[in-house]
Amino acid sequence: MKEFDAFERSIKDSLEGYSEMQPSKKLWWKISASMLWLGIFKKAIYPITGAMLVIIVALGWGFSEEVRALAKSGNNSHNQNSTILEESVAEQLAFKQADIVKVDILADQENQHRLEVKNDNMEAGSIDYSKTDNTNVLESEPVIVSVVETNLPQESKANNTKITSALASNTLNSTGSITSSKFEIIAATSSNELEENFLANNQSTKMSEIQPNALDAHTTIIENIDISLMPLFGFKPTYSLEPLPKVQTGLVMNYMRSKYSKDYEIFMGPNLNSAVFQLDKNNTSDPSLNKSSSSVSYHFGANINLYYKNWFVRSGINYSQINEKLSFENNAKFMDSITYFYTLYSRTYLETILGYSSNIIPGMDSIPIIGITVIENSSQHSFVEYDSVMKTNQLQYRYNYSSINIPLMVGRKFNYKSFVFDVAGGVSWAHILQNEIQLFDQQSGEILGSWKNSDKINKDIFNGVLAVGIGFRMTDQNTVFIRPEFQYNINSIFDESLIDKHKLYQFRFSAGIRYNIN
């Protein structure tokens, strides 16, 4: 135990257990707001990360699929050649695993084609295709070209693949010029092991098939095909190697342009709002005070949709105006001290704001002018039924607010004839521009407070959004659409110090027009 001198002890004792000081009310608001943000961030970070990953993978997958398809289809706008290696060529060929094999198809202006097969030293061997421009060759008739084995270096001869034969067929036009060529290279090996394999299976391996469709005889084309065999601890690859051909940049850009598009839309429509609110149970013992309300409001705005094929990201801005009335019944019990009977009053207040006083004193609250209709019912009960004094919260709320919403959604569209359907989900950020709140005493009907731009309403509200759209293409560029949308508040509208929970469920119905840029 630490020893203190008399002075230290007296100071310590005087402040021991000091806890009279109440923190300011603002502090709890700040703490609860911070916790709310943290909660939203915590909840949102994983779904957002997951969604981003899915989008990235989906985009990447879609793109690579398309590039492959493009390579295979032999899109000819730029004399694109396609190359297919079949059936585990790598496994069956006797190249050293670390070798890099190159197959080069060369065509010069004299229509002399030469094919080269190279290992990583770039000197494995070559084949002279000088005969492939033979105009006497009938259409599609194969021309067998002998392998020039003498070109193979000694080392390669010993244990590497030899090209045993190759087929070439040309497609000729009416003037006898070559319009397309097809090369088929048959590969075998001189190594004992692979020879045995080939002989046993009685087969040869088609190493490469090159179809330079619509080959321009007067254009020089050089295609390189790289096959890399990875030396992974003696692992023998069994997969089919499908080398990616070089795709010209211009072609890719055209392709990309055709897959990416965007459109703009303007829309407006009504909102059907349904709110649930819940008073703090710490302050009331009457659970029936958890009520709901409904109201009708409107919105209008503009969006941009960025498409990648049928997937899209939607963002934009829209304005929304909401007028909500929260009227609820409240019960109060009064004990008659003489008869020991008590009366149960049930009152319903329906108030209408008629306007605000024009004489507003600077620094003071504005004074609303209200019209009140009170429907009161009462019934007497015996004191035996009176079990406890009910402490009720007698506040009634009414608020109006306008907000700017910025959505961020991801979705997919489906086309059917002239119709476009889309489904999208995401979040939206609503920033409250202005608000009005009134608080009423249920018993007396008095206005307890009325504020404009009150800090009791949160300035920023986050919503989850789900939308389904149906559009009809009027022209290539214009689409009219209708879109039902469901939106719900992630965080409460009111500050927690006022109402424990107040969340709005909004059913929006938008109608608009979409203009496609591409």
Added chain:
Amino acid sequence: MDSKKLEELVLACKKGSRKARASLYKTYAPMLLGICLRYSKNREEAEDILHEAFIKIYTKIDQSGRGSFEAWMKAIVRNESLYYLRKQASEFKNHNRYEKDTEGDTDEDEDINAEGISANVILSMIQALPQGYRLVFNLYVFEEKSHKEISNLLDISESTSKTQLLRGKKQLQKHINEYRNQMSKPNK
């Protein structure tokens, strides 16, 4: 609050109940604010510290362990106070937080004590101390740290810690004397 209720409250807080958080706040905020006030120079600063401390309490409540929950919260508040003050380290340094001795130490007046003076007044006197004095005084008197521990916590020498404590006490005694004199004047 009895231990069972507190246990239930902590459990509910761990589950993320807002009600439980509010209840925990209502119960302990005044006491924890008292600690913050001792370390800070004014209420605003103390509430800033308490804000950060409560965020930490709510987010780290899973790590509260088996010991006294109240002690755990106090430790968080104390650490948060130190952290807050460290953030102002450059400012402290500029203002020579741990001032060098420029005058000889005088003996303490053993007769002076805080008896009969309200906690609020004592608190305001502590708040009026220079930051270095206040920090060392708090750690030594209220957190019951030794000079060695204080020197480690604040990265100062033990002798500096001793000097700061002594100076803090002297200044407090001076304030108390002045206060008593003022209070006694109208009666004379």
